[in-house]
Structures are given as structure tokens and as C-alpha cells.
Amino acid sequence: MDHMEFGRWESKINTTSDSTTIIVSSKKLNFMTIFLKIYLIFLVIASLIPISIFILSNNQIIRIISTLFMIGSAFNVVLALYAYLFRIKGKDIIIISNGTLLYRREIAGFGFTRTFITEKIRDLKTVTRLDHPPPLTAGLQLIGLAANSIHFSYKNKPHSLGFLIDPYDAEDIIKIIKKGTQIRPDQTPPKPEITSMVSPQAYKEVLKKYSITDCAIRTKDIFMFIGSEILTDEEIEEYDKGNYDLATRPKRVITFFREPFEDGRQWFHTDLIGWHTCRIGATNHPKSHSITVASDDLEDRVYVTGSGPAHEDSRIQAIVRGGVRRGAITRLKTIAGWLYFCGGRRTIAKRLDESSWISLVGTLPVLDTGDTIRNITEAGFSDIDGFSENDLYAAGGHGDVWHFNGQQWRAIAFPSNQTLKSMCCGGDGKVYISGYEAETYMGRDNKWKKIYSGGISTGFRDMVWFGDRVWCTNDYGVWTIYKGKVKRADLPANIEACAGHLYVNDGVMLLAGLSGAAFCEDGEWTLLFNSFTMNKLVEIDEHEG
Structure with a gap:
């Protein structure tokens, strides 16, 4: 090596x-450790000089000056000692x-x-x-x-x-x-213990070639995922050359049932060929459905599963075609059992039934900058949430926050013009809004307080309320907000590895990402699958076969 x-x-x-x-x-x-040690020794030696002068001199002024130097040296020693003890x-x-x-x-x-x-x-x-x-x-x-x-x-x-x-x-x-295990290529590796809720065969058929890019909960016993096909080396080379469109790579809707069918199966999938970037959500009204939406230029394709045969529903049309969508859909969210979406140019809509959506933008003005990109980044909503159907909040753009009381929208005086990415209406009656590098605010109406100054480069993709706190995630980890304090979630390594997306519905929280999925119910976490472990199991099964 x-x-x-x-x-x-x-x-x-x-x-x-x-x-x-x-x-x-x-x-x-270690260079920091060595530097701090040398610096501490230097400070201790340097502090002996004013001490010696103080002891040997009878001049009152010189002794006062020496005393000041001793105080300064002591302060520096304390700082250096603190830095050494609490170094990285x-x-x-x-x-x-x-x-x-x-x-x-x-x-x-x-x-x-x-x-x-x-x-x-x-x-x-x-x-x-x-x-x-x-x-x-x-x-x-x-x-x-x-x-x-x-x-x-x-x-x-x-x-x-x-x-x-x-x-x-x-x-x-x-x-x-x-x-001290060594695994050589010519050896059969030890078979990992199966701790997930998917068999190697089911994983190979449904999940192996796909990464999870979104998730939803239809009921506490039915979980939904969007899987996007993992690129091959050749496709990556084509992407690097600008010849491959990531948005159109093969996708599938993946369904997991906690209760096995008679034949023992729990994992199912439907392939979506030619669909653009997909998002998935769930609704409890008027029936229990999961809804997959794929954005296109002027319309969105919709795939419905649950409470009857799965089918492609009528497409969501842009306003210019008489539809309900002003801009590209950025988020699907279950609020009070109903499914809502938000998006570019301050788009807000609610699903009423099959092929039926109602626009909620009524009194919400369009901020048209005259530039398509700026309309998305500065005049679009990235997230929506609510305490009820008549108490909704939407956030996005640069500090663009609005409140809906069931009749009309009202602009909120938000204390930041940073790009806003995610939000959550908490069970504690507070609204949590997070933006650039996870800079996070807590408040309601026109009263807000910054509770986190940021520093997380990608910010929070999803924020949900579950149990007694806010949960936040991105591809690199999971955080919680409890009593106004943001901190890393205390999770087992195999659960945190599932970071990426969060969804809450029917008393369950689902966490899913590039490396697996897990759910939490009644305070207990259960691993659905870990991609690395399952890939190894599949490789071993193929080797033994």
C-alpha cells in the first residue's frame, strides 16, 4: 500500500x-497539538520574566508594570490551555x-x-x-x-x-x-448478519440498482419511495461531456408493506420510464393515496397508488393552460391529512380528489422579475407547512414568507433575506424556517428569533415535527431542534447513514436516502435496509450460487 x-x-x-x-x-x-504545547511552554517561560522583575525590583512603577504583564501572561496561558484541552x-x-x-x-x-x-x-x-x-x-x-x-x-x-x-x-x-479480519479477493467474506427488513432476493429485484431520492408514508404500515437508477461509468462520462440528462434517467415507485402478503412479499415497484425529476407525497383524504409528481415544462405527470388500482392521473397543467401551477413544483407536503404542493413563482395548490387540484394563490401576488431563473430563486416557494388548512405558512426565495388564514395571504416581516430552503410548523405552536447553510429561525406571525447561525454547507433539505421536536436532514446527517437548540441527532450509525429525506404521517417518521431507509415509531428506530450491507449479501449469494 x-x-x-x-x-x-x-x-x-x-x-x-x-x-x-x-x-x-x-x-x-497533530500540528495543532504540537504548536499548542510549544506555545504553552513559551508562555510559561515568558511569564517568569515579569515575575522575576517584580520580585527583584524595589521601584513601585516597575512593579506595577510587571504586575500588568503577569496578568496578561496568565490570561494568555489560560487561553492557550483551554485551546489545548479542547482542541479538535x-x-x-x-x-x-x-x-x-x-x-x-x-x-x-x-x-x-x-x-x-x-x-x-x-x-x-x-x-x-x-x-x-x-x-x-x-x-x-x-x-x-x-x-x-x-x-x-x-x-x-x-x-x-x-x-x-x-x-x-x-x-x-x-x-x-x-x-483483525483480513478479506482477500480469493477468500469468501463472512456473511453479514441480516438486520434489515428486505431479503437479498427482494433487494436485488427492487432496490439494488437504484438510489432513494424521495420518500413518503401512505399509512403507518405502507411506505413509499422514489428510486433513481444509479449511473454506469459510461453514463457518467457522457454526463461529464454534457450528453446525458440526469433528470430523465429511469425511475421507479417503490412500495413497502410492513405486513407481508400471503406469498411473503413486502417490496413492490413500478417503473417510470422517461419521467423527469420525481417527488412523492401522500394524502389521507378523500382516500389514502400516494402521489408521485414529475415536473415538465408546462405540465406535471401524476402517478397514483393506493385505494384501488395504480394509475397515471390527469396531468397538472400550468396556469397559462388553464391549470393551477404557476411554476415548477418544488415540494409535496401532507398537512392535516391533505396533500399540498408549492413551487416557483409562489405556486400553492391542494389536491381535492382524483384529477382535481385547487389553486390557493388567490390573493398571493406574483413577483415576476422578468428572468426565469430569478423567478425560481427569488420568487418561488421551496416549502409549505401548516397547523391546519386555515393556518398555512409558505417560504422560499430571499426571506419570502407568507401566511394563509383560509381566505387570504399576508406577507410576513421575516428578519433575513437569505435563501430559504425548508420549514416546519411544530407541535409547540412555533414555525421553524431554515435557509442558507441551515441558518434557522423560530417564531410566528411577525415575531422571529434566530436560533442557529448556520455553518452546514448544504443546509436542511427536510424539516418535520415528530414527537416533541423538529427533525432536520440532508444527505450528510440528521439534526434535531428542541427548545430552540439545534444539535446533531443522537442516532445509531446505521440509522444516521439513511439521512437524506424525512416524511411524517400517521404517527410514523420515515428517514431515507442514498444509503438506505429506516423509520421511527413510538420512539423506537427500525432499519429497513442498508445499501452497503445488502449489496454485500447479494454479492455473497451470487458467489455461492
Whole structure:
């Protein structure tokens, strides 16, 4: 294995270059530790000078000056000692297998905690999953953390640690490390213990080639997912050349039933070929349905499942065609059992029944900037939520927040002009709105308080109220807001690895993302599946077969 410097190794299992190497390191950023030690020694020595002068001198003025210097030195020593004791510390799990780098990093210190979920690093030309633009390339040496990326060189090739590829179950990795297990290509790897609610065969048929890009709950026993086909190496190359449209890659609606059918099956799917970017939601009225919506230029395709045969419903038309949509749909949300959507140019609508939507924009003015892109970024809603049908809030654009009382809309005096991304109406009677880098506000009507200054590069994609707090997520983790405090959710590693999307309905919260899915009910988390574990099980079954 080529030498790579990641700090001081705590434990290291060496194998040949064609096998698996597992490394655990700790006490990161040793240069900071060394610097602080030297600085502390320097301060202690420097403080002896004014002490000596104070003791040896009989001049009152000189003694006063020496006293001031001693106070300043003591203050500096305390600061340096604090910095040393609470310096950034970390743990790393690094796995190198057949030239592929698998990496997990956790960093904590200085009163904050940030977790970089396990990622799979490969040559940038062979990234196996692409739901966002590929990570930026950088120099030929490890240069550190920047924009949630780590750029480094491996075998004289530039690499970048992004946050797009299969997170790994940390507990399984730790078990391997403790046992000192080595897995060579010519050996049959140990079969992982099945802790998910999908069999290898069902996973292979329904989930293996797809990444989860949205989720919804139809009832507490029926969960819905949108799966987008994982790109091949050839498709990634075409995408890099501008010849591949990510929005039109194959998709499927995936349904999970907690109660198995007579034949034992729980997982089902319907393929949507040629559909653009899909979003999914659920409604309890007038019947229990899940609704998949795919945006197009002037209309949206709609696929309905539940309470009867699955079918494609009438399309949602743009206002210019006599429909209810002003701009592209950005969010589907269940509010008081009904399904709503919001979108560009301050679009708001509610589903009444089959092929029936009603626009709620009535008194809501259109802010037309004359530029299509600005209409979406500055004049569109990114999220909607409500305490009831007659108490709705919508947010988006640059501090663009509105309230609906069932009859008319009213502009809210919001204290920020940052881009707003997500919101939640809480069971505590407060409205939570989050924007750029997760800068978050809590309040209602025209009274708001900033409760989080941000610093999370991608912000919160979804915010929901569940139990006694707000839950927030993006592709890299899960956070909670409790009594006005934002903090990382205390979740098992295999549950947090499912970060990406959240949905709440019928007393259940569903968490799903690129690496799996899990749900919470009555305070207990249950893992539906972990992509890494299931991929390994499928590989083993195929090998044994």
C-alpha cells in the first residue's frame, strides 16, 4: 500500500496491496497539538520574566508594570490551555480495498460537532453514483477540509472526498477491526448478519440498482419511495461531456408493506420510464393515496397508488393552460391529512380528489422579475407547512414568507433575506424556517428569533415535527431542534447513514436516502435496509450460487 499521511495511527492492520487494509487513526491535526504545547511552554517561560522583575525590583512603577504583564501572561496561558484541552480531536476509519479507498471521519471539538459520513472514494472518472455534480478535483496532496470535501492524492492521482457514495455501517466496520479480519479477493467474506427488513432476493429485484431520492408514508404500515437508477461509468462520462440528462434517467415507485402478503412479499415497484425529476407525497383524504409528481415544462405527470388500482392521473397543467401551477413544483407536503404542493413563482395548490387540484394563490401576488431563473430563486416557494388548512405558512426565495388564514395571504416581516430552503410548523405552536447553510429561525406571525447561525454547507433539505421536536436532514446527517437548540441527532450509525429525506404521517417518521431507509415509531428506530450491507449479501449469494 502506498504511504498516505493522515496523522498518527492508533492501530493499523497491514496487508498486501491486493487485499483489504483497515486503519483506525486518532488525535488528528497533530500540528495543532504540537504548536499548542510549544506555545504553552513559551508562555510559561515568558511569564517568569515579569515575575522575576517584580520580585527583584524595589521601584513601585516597575512593579506595577510587571504586575500588568503577569496578568496578561496568565490570561494568555489560560487561553492557550483551554485551546489545548479542547482542541479538535477525531477518529478515522479508513479502508483500502483493491485500490478503492473507503473512508469514515468524525471530528469534534471547540464546542461543535461535525460528522463526515463514511464515503467511498474512487477515481473521479469511475464514481458509481451521481445524484449531484461530481466532487471538485484539487491538487496532488492532502490539503485539508474545504466545502465539505477532502482533496488528496492516491497513487499519483488526484481524488476528492465528496458525500455522494454508499455510507458504511460503522458498527460492522468496528467489529472487523476488533477481530483483525483480513478479506482477500480469493477468500469468501463472512456473511453479514441480516438486520434489515428486505431479503437479498427482494433487494436485488427492487432496490439494488437504484438510489432513494424521495420518500413518503401512505399509512403507518405502507411506505413509499422514489428510486433513481444509479449511473454506469459510461453514463457518467457522457454526463461529464454534457450528453446525458440526469433528470430523465429511469425511475421507479417503490412500495413497502410492513405486513407481508400471503406469498411473503413486502417490496413492490413500478417503473417510470422517461419521467423527469420525481417527488412523492401522500394524502389521507378523500382516500389514502400516494402521489408521485414529475415536473415538465408546462405540465406535471401524476402517478397514483393506493385505494384501488395504480394509475397515471390527469396531468397538472400550468396556469397559462388553464391549470393551477404557476411554476415548477418544488415540494409535496401532507398537512392535516391533505396533500399540498408549492413551487416557483409562489405556486400553492391542494389536491381535492382524483384529477382535481385547487389553486390557493388567490390573493398571493406574483413577483415576476422578468428572468426565469430569478423567478425560481427569488420568487418561488421551496416549502409549505401548516397547523391546519386555515393556518398555512409558505417560504422560499430571499426571506419570502407568507401566511394563509383560509381566505387570504399576508406577507410576513421575516428578519433575513437569505435563501430559504425548508420549514416546519411544530407541535409547540412555533414555525421553524431554515435557509442558507441551515441558518434557522423560530417564531410566528411577525415575531422571529434566530436560533442557529448556520455553518452546514448544504443546509436542511427536510424539516418535520415528530414527537416533541423538529427533525432536520440532508444527505450528510440528521439534526434535531428542541427548545430552540439545534444539535446533531443522537442516532445509531446505521440509522444516521439513511439521512437524506424525512416524511411524517400517521404517527410514523420515515428517514431515507442514498444509503438506505429506516423509520421511527413510538420512539423506537427500525432499519429497513442498508445499501452497503445488502449489496454485500447479494454479492455473497451470487458467489455461492
